[in-house]
Amino acid sequence: MCGIIGYIGKSEAPANLLKGLKKLEYRGYDSAGMAVFDNGRLAVAKTSGKVSALAEKVRAEWPGERFARPPVGIAHTRWATHGSPTSLNAHPHLDASGGIALVHNGIIENYRALRARLEAKGHGFLSETDTEILARLIGEFYSGDIFDAVCGALHQVEGTFGIAVLCAQEPDRIIVARRGSPIVIGVGVDGECVAASDASVLVEHTQRVIYLDDNDAAIVRADGVEIRDLDNVPVTRAVVGLDMAPSAAEKGRFAHFMHKEIHEQPEALANAIRGRLDFTRATAVLSGMGTSPRELSELERVVMVGCGTSLHAGMVGEYAFEDLADIHAEVQQAAEFRYRNPILDRRAFVVAISQSGETADTLAAVREAQQKGAFVMSLCNVVGSTIARETGRGVYLHAGPEISVASTKAFTSQVVVLLMMALKLGRGRRLSREDGLALARAIDGVPALVSRVLEADPAIAAVAERFVEGEHAFYIGRGLMHPVALEGALKLKEISYIHAEGYHAAELKHGPIALLAPGVPVVAVACDVPGKDKTLGNIEECRARGARILGVVTEGDADTIACMDSVLTVPPAHPLVATIPAVVALQLFAYHVARLRGCPIDQPRNLAKSVTVE
Ligand code: M6R
Secondary structure, three states: OOEEEEEEOOOOHHHHHHHHHHHHHHHOOOEEEEEEEEOOEEEEEEEEOOHHHHHHHHHHHOOOOOOOOOOEEEEEEEOOOOOOOOOOOOOOEEOOOOOEEEEEEOOEOOHHHHHHHHHHOOOOOOOOOHHHHHHHHHHHHOOOOHHHHHHHHHOOOOEOEEEEEEEOOOOOOEEEEEEEOOOEEEOOOOOOEEEEOOHHHOOOOOOEEEEOOOOEEEEEEOOEEEEEEOOOOEOOOOOEEOOOOHHHHOOOOOOOHHHHHHHOHHHHHHHHHOOOEEOOOOEEOOHHHOOOHHHHHHOOEEEEEEOHHHHHHHHHHHHHHHHHHOOEEEEEEHHHHHHHOOOOOOOEEEEEEEOOOOOHHHHHHHHHHHHOOOEEEEEEOOOOOHHHHHHOOEEEOOOOOOOOOOOOHHHHHHHHHHHHHHHHHHHOOOOOHHHHHHHHHHHHOHHHHHHHHHHOHHHHHHHHHHHOOOOEEEEEEOOOHHHHHHHHHHHHHHHHOOEEEEEEHHHHHHOHHHHOOOOOEEEEEOOOOOOHHHHHHHHHHHHOOOOEEEEEEEOOOHHHHOOOOEEEEEOOOOOOOOHHHHHHHHHHHHHHHHHHOOOOOOOOOOOOOOOOOO
8 A cells, every 4th residue: 555755864865765665666556756855845756656756857847956955755656545646746745834744644534524514614625635634734823833733643643554744844854653553764874864654665674664653743953863752751662683685575586576586485484483383393383372371271262364365364274273272263354353343351362463564454353352352373474564563463474575466485484374273273172193293294394385386387387378358257166275265266366367267166157157168267276185976966067057177186196186177286284274375376377368458467456565544
């Protein structure tokens, strides 16, 4: 979604801001802009479309060295919420004087009321955005101290914000603040400070960062940071290490981040597993769960919450917890969680699953679960993310930065961590040593399984060539392969724009089968795990209607292969881990279909990497 960067330091602001915006591109956006100091006033450049268009505009309109002193500015990539993606609606927005510029992530929920109040005072507005209203409001509060003005205005705001503010009268500082939308500050190294909504922007400037908490505001100067709350009371926030290599945000030998991240999975999975399996006790060691054996044995339910791909990982987790730990498990769509007044108490173990750790709905579910006294933990990839910090206890995926909007390595890492959690819970309950050990060994073998699927990349690309045309596809699976079908369909639709729907294979004949026509592709996930025979029956129902069947099947399963028109084969695996190679094959399939269709794979239209609005 929207991205923010603020730079104050020693080298030209526009160049640093553009570099930062480039790094934010992966989050998904539809317009971009920046504001910098220009001889005692603010210069603003905005455009609809890509950062490259903004860069051209800046080069054309702001030639020369004008911005060398003082080198300070703020910039933004906007994912439209209020108003279409035009350059007028792009950020930054200015106050009435033109001396204060604001970039904003989040949503001002009471913007209509604020707008009416400002209109009554004679304000006119140039854009359709809620952000311009906040910019005007800050201007209303300004009487010589931009920090005070920002805090004054934010006290009037309902909703969420991560903001950066620049004031022509006070060129030695950028003001940042957050509520519900992340802001992280790279602490001054050599007279330079960078603040952003995403730590990946900071990595080339510093490895020492401060994550703001909700209702924190900060004065960012070239030589340091002062953090206060919105009532101007100083607060202390820890400086933490980033542990992120600048090269993590490069594509290397791959044409797309998605392809790179698919191929990083053996390593990502090895990182997720490393040191977490105990073969002597046939269990998993996940200290971040923060649960004592007694607490574990008292749990009565596992409730996972997540959205999109993370929701699908939770569906695999459901099977694992019930099967291994003999405990009732369910996964709920996070957006609905708080509105359905969930029944929770301290015997409920709530697991928030989120790659980014910033998804607004998942964060809201966490807060609701905490409010109700549940035992809440997180399963996040991004270290220091809001969900990870607010839950306090959790297990990191350690999958490395996931840049492509389509989630790949995060899904497989989520599944493997959920399996380890279920193993741990199971061994504290009724799971036998023998079964625990079998699963531990299977989990340990996952990176190698995935490497074998990746070896088939060229073969999968060849199969994909036969599925490039067409506007619809069905994905079906049963049991553990049902979430795999849902995830496979999600991958295909988000990056190739082919309308793909995943169904439980048995559900097809209760309605969706009406849509089947000769030649329509049905991707049947029919790996050799319990439930396969029933899936084969459902495949016959599709074949009888002329559908073209692409099977995801286990190597050597000749009878199943014979039922398919084309196949993606995966190595045999323990039923609980078999989801992982199957998904990897479908990730590659979706990738190649989208590539052959010439789609913008890493930044699909309308999508954002982390969905920080409700
Ligand atoms: O960061 P999160 O895991 O919380 O994100 C949840 C979804 O927005 C995300 O998985 C989305 O569905 C992906 N684009 C799927 O590839």
